[in-house]
Amino acid sequence: MITLNKIVLFSLIVCLVGCQQPNSDWSSYGQDHTNQRYSRLDQINNKNVQGLKLAWQYQTGIKATFQATPIVQDGIMYISLPYNHVLAMNAKTGKVIWRYEHDRNRDWKMCCGPTNRGVAVHGEQLFMGTVDARLISLDIKTGHKLWDINVVENIVGTESISALNPSDPNREKKISGGTGVGISMAPVVYENKVIVGITGVGYGLHVEGREKDAPLGAVVGVAGRFGRPGFLAAYDIYSGKQVWQFDTIPAEGWEGDLSNYTKDGEVLNRDLLTEKESLLEYPDAAKYGGGSAWTTPAIDKDTHTLFFGTGNPSPQMSDQSRPGDNLYTVSLVALDANTGKLKWYYQQVPHDIWGYDVASPPVIFHTIHKGKIIPAVGQAGKTGWFYIHNRNTGELLLKSEAFVPQNNMFSEASEEGTTIYPGILGGSNWSPVSVNIDQHLAYVSGIHAPIKYTRHEKIVNGKAVRYTSSEPTNDDQWGLLSAVNLTDGKIRWQYRTDQPLLGGTLATKGNLVFVGEGNGNFSAVHGGSGEMLWSTKINAGVNAPAISYMINGKQYIAVVSGGNKIMGYKQGDFISVYSLN
Template sequence: MNILCPRAICILLLCLLQACAANQNKTAQQANNQDWPSFGRDFTSQRFSPNTQINQQNVQNLVQAWQYKSGVVGSFQTTPIVQNGIMYLSLPYNHVAALDAKTGKELWRYKHDRRKDWQMCCGPANRGVAVADGKVFIGTVDARLIALNAQTGAKEWDIDVVEVAIAREGQEALNKDDPNSGRKVTGGTGIGIAMAPVVYKGKVIVGITGVGYGLHIDNPTADAPLGAVIGVTGRYGRPGFLAAYDVNNGKRVWQFDTIPDTGWEGSFAQTTDDGVTFNRDIAQEKADLVKYPDSARFGGGSAWSTPAIDIASDTLYFGTGNPSPQMNDISRPGDNLYTVSLVALDANTGKLKWHYQQVPHDLWGYDLASPPVLFNYQFNGKTVAAVGQASKTGWFYVHDRATGKLLKKSEAFVPQHNLFKKATAEGIVVYPGILGGSNWSPVSVDEMNQRVFVAGIHAPIKYTLHETPAKDGKPAIRYAASEPTKDARWGLLSAIDLKSGKVIWQNKTAQPLVGGVLATAGGVMFTGEGDGHFNAYNSQTGELLWQAQSDFGVNAPPVTYMIDGIQYIAVASGGNSIFGYKQGDAVLVYKLAL
């Protein structure tokens, strides 16, 4: 038996008292400081803050605390990451800045040197960094994954996620008499990284984009969203993937290809789970299978959205992009798995657990762009671990997290017309179209009140089939194009009851909404608009409570954090070129007036 002497007992008691005091100080510090440590705030990606300092009663007293001008003008989509009083930002073209989160003072900046021979597919925008293990991780427009020292910004490692560029479609594929053959091209099939990485159990996880992007033609109207998007028949692109890399050295741990080695034709689904028809010619597709035996090699399926992760089951959830060629299905019969799908993987190995394909054999550009979100779902009197996703088609989907079973599909949160109708030679107007619905904008979930807040888009799109017969020894040309109509377009901010699937309230905005939302336990939610408005709403009723004005479009997801007992709201303001919103270089931060 060990018996402690009186002196030892005194030392032990002193240590216990010191430990208690340290814990009390730590608790007090935690109460005064709340970070925004990752893209979706945590692995659930709910983007919901428990902070109540800013609330319905005082939100009208918000004033600008500081503004940061980066000097890099371009579509600005970043989610600011705040850890230990430092804000980390990805800028357009993959530059990175670290700021004092209280004052906006720049602490360091990394200037990205792009590969000179690399063609960007999708513009200069980046949706954020990940910060973990003393490093800042960023995926780049030239398909690199880079780790920076979080204290200094010095590069620690830099790897090529994809080493070789891929074949890209060009206007030379079009007939010289085609009006699109002489217009400015703003993007096309290529490889880059748009998503913010996520770090989990020593692995940084990121996916590639642009592999099924299509040929983007500039719109002659400056303030119009997008121009024509053309799906040219040909052997362009490659399969997309999501992969995990060791945080210490960048060595690849696993890779999941979004196009399977075999079976990408699927089961030739003719309807959705709830009976909506896809208007497919299944007999013709099956007959075409033998003509295109290697079509999966060019299958597309970009990984646009930062994954959500269930830490209890080590399951990772992410959405995939459209098949390639975009909107043109001659050379890709079948369902084109796993494109336009919500996918669940083992986060440790990258092995597939399940997938749910929202739109088999997609012809409209309905990629799953909005990030998935995890929440406990009140379903038939039981609590079910669920995963939700806001779609380009205009519905919010709720699935059983373990099996992928569809539990609920909300009522449409945007107008729907001619959904799943094919392009015609005369042109057919469809909405939602290639823009959505809900585009890449993250949602916010209030789990306690079982509500999801969605930024939506009403933008009618005309889908036209172009066919040129063979002539002068040249083969026939056939492609599908999507382009905006002259119809009115607007945004719709919606609160959806998760249990019933009904839209509780909805606000119409002057322009389509893109950028994302933030909700808090203070009963307020925040989102921005393309005209520079940054708004706070009563999350119960949708009433506009406060509004600020920026010089540039506010088209990025807001975040909130607390330092020294003061709550801040931050958002990037740099517009969006695809939607025609004024571009800039600002980060705006607000707090309550003293």
Template sequence: MTLHQALAAAFSLLVCTATFASSGKEWPVFGGNWDHQRHSQSTQITPGNVGQLDLAWEFDTGVSSSFQATPIVVNGVMFVSLPFNHVVALKADTGKLLWRYTHNRIKDRPMCCGPANRGVAVSDGKVFMGTVDSRLLALDARTGQKLWDIDVTKGEQGVQEDAATLGSQLDTQGGKLEVSGASGAGINMAPMVFDGKVIVGITGVGYGLHLDSPDPDAPLGAVVGIAGNYGRRGFMAAYDVNTGAMAWKFDTVPDQGWEGEFTKATLDGVVLPRNIEEEKAKAAQYPDAWKFGGGSAWSTPAIDRDNGILYFGTGNPSPQMEGSSRPGDNLYTASLVALDVRTGKLKWFYQQVPHDMWGYDVASPPVLFTTRHEGQAVKAVGQAGKTGWFYVHNRITGELLFKSEAFVPQHNMFTLPTEQGNVIYPGVIGGSNWSPVSVDEQRRMVFIAGIHWPVKYQLHELKAKGNKPALRYSSMSPIEDGEKYGLLSAIHLDTGKLVWQHKVNAPLIGGVLSTQTGLVFSGEGSGEFFALDSITGKRVWQHNNSAGVNAPPIAYEVDEKQFLAVAVGGNKLFGFKQGQTIKAWALRVK
């Protein structure tokens, strides 16, 4: 018997039931538990012994690219989706390869949002994954064999504009920048499985172009907004775990009433620079704007199983940053949305930014917990916004209970672009981007990975020249020579007050893990994987890696031994060095 056959046989013994059961000390779903709290109950690793952590194993994936996945661990097996949608199954205590699935991507379908995937779901003896080419797959959890494969957009990728055609008119700083990006449809989020259905949503539908440096290690140059009929509307949908047949679908942009009430301010009272009368007058000119409306579903949904409610965030409207061709509030974009998990029917929504023109997607996954409000315990859902506030809602009614103190600096927010360029922060980068938070209900804190990176919001008016017509567009460019950094913040779950902040040298993107023993783990783009004391916010441990740690860490146990694991693969968008490994740490054996 070969080593591979022996491992496969051992794996078959591990996977002996149709549905995986969790011991409470594994990592069976994207957020660690159904509430997405990313809080480990394991107690072996403490503030007192965290300095004794050693690298337990390392697995070379062979794929060097932006790596964002959360590993899933059930019954001693780790399942990880790699960039470009390959999947590996590893022994969680040693990192030994059990099987590998190699994804054959549809080549003529462009990746709108890069090759990164945020994880798989494991249930019913299957591994489920959404792909960058808008497919949903089911693999046999024992062997990695593909069981079914559906195209969730059925070939409809939305209206696209050739990037090269439009890009030839943009200001590329004398050819120093390259034009990329287009409308499309893909899946970045890790699915969730509930009641025999696998639930997932599509991304990339909010049309936009990027201006990028040709240097593979350089960060994003600019995000561009151009008016027009580009893109498509997003959706969240549920599919049968055995056949892939669609059970329900919720469109993130309604075909009736997407204009909303033409509100002059956000629901929490921030006045917006909108000309409501002009928008209403133009509305009849754009009756089909909803068809191109955007609203990507970026974040894995959290599910309240007791009340049967699913929560997720939606992306910016399309076209991004340019509102002239989409009058109105552009429902339900830039919103936290609650659905009936069994039917997909809308329960409520809270639009953080009506008629968004700043790229303030609701990108970080929602988290469920109990808060105390006006002396009463209230079941709540929270979400860390790109705006820099943590929003806390009554999870049944959607009422905003409070928003936190700002967890990143704020300046010139909700201002329009000018020809000279307005410096604003947070901008299109965030705030909190897609990074998931962690919640420690016992200590009454939520831990948020935050970004301070000022951007220049500029209006461009290009005159007609030769055969090129006049063009008006806006751009939002990260300011490279300005101050930028990351903040890991602890915020009180009942008051929204900042408890402490830990500053790091570069913007934080990846995610947070907390533990019952009082530790908070996260990673930096420079390669540090670190631990803080959850009470004080002081750094108590770190391990340096050769690539950026820009994925969410997890904790789990195998044979009563606790491990920490994270993907070490960097992030192209932020200019963090890319790599290709999965690493796990455990306490040093004495």
């Protein structure tokens, strides 16, 4: 049995071999390459957080889905805005130092809005991936452009709403997004390489709701030869020249083993006979395979191993034209960070037809397994489990208790509609987790949003063509912030919110967890118990993760708030920074 004393001793051992002194900056998307989002600053703590006040607030003038993580270095905050504009600001006062205005050279409907999750800073350079699939380097002192490359030269076509059945009510609705290859992740810099991946290759039509600010109406997957594979790639920081590229779809063997089970034993209800018969009909399916790279990788500097998650196969949900396991989609992937060569992968859901992208960023830490200290990597799945792997081998050490309710998972779509949860929204979506390694807890943002999963059919040239839609039901939705024990996967506590949680968390040495909500609430809860300790209200959805930094001996908490179009959370343009008086 693992006792509390053993956990404390373990934390001390891990700290002796891996802890750093408190960092006054927030130097990377995940605070550092571990993606732990754990600030060792404790001036603000669970004893005095009630005294937290607004230090400064700035409105950017761009009211749109806002998901960025600010970077703070040497007292200056660098932050990407929707549509890829960038601000450099005095992190103590909020005074703008310079502003970069991005001029898009391509314009199309993006699947998930004009969001950008942040920038990377290294030396005298700032790096940003853009919604129009470019990678840009700016001078951090002036904001002037140093270089600008197209990561994807040829943008492929999209599905058409005309493929839907004439009687389908979605035919009369507005498409808010579909295929639109771009970059939403914050880059990461490693050994003079800047690393990013592309999104928008999962190929599902996003149908708007009835009202202007309503949540997403439906996602529709249409079978066919649409699009291209995704990739993650590294570029030289000085020239922008590509160093390596890893395609998220293998050149050969993407059909995999055609198993009816996940690696952890869940039944997938696949029609394997039909899939095997279809392999000859769709021999080139991998050319359109999908596998977006949604969020910033974690990197183990000791072994030069990079970990990232991949999105759903293409086309989304409708699987007639893509028989097989569809490797390496919906997987946690480990690469050599210097060469891009595959080390291992773990596919959470083979032949995914539900939209269970591996979207939340992976996080690395050490854990205890069978009495031994193991280097581990964790990932909060859309499936509703937190997966923990041996990061050297990929072995699944354990998956947590479900951190959201689960019902009808891996069920087939039906003509009348099958209610499943978690569904296409998650689980946990792109929201990053944070880890308090001293408490040995991961804090996971959860979504409970039942989805109606419906099969539609039409006749084309005398042949039945099937497509699939996922849309929210009228059932209650809510959010769950969960503290997951990293040793046994048990849930220590949960804090329920009125709305599904989409944005991520910040953990601090002060034993606090900061979390935002779509209704504008921004709160601090006790890291050990989940008790609400402090809350404030911002006039837009807080759907981005907070950060913490220190200037001249004063600790600050910063967060952006601009809502989220897909969830129907109020749009805005706020950068808010808090401190003690």
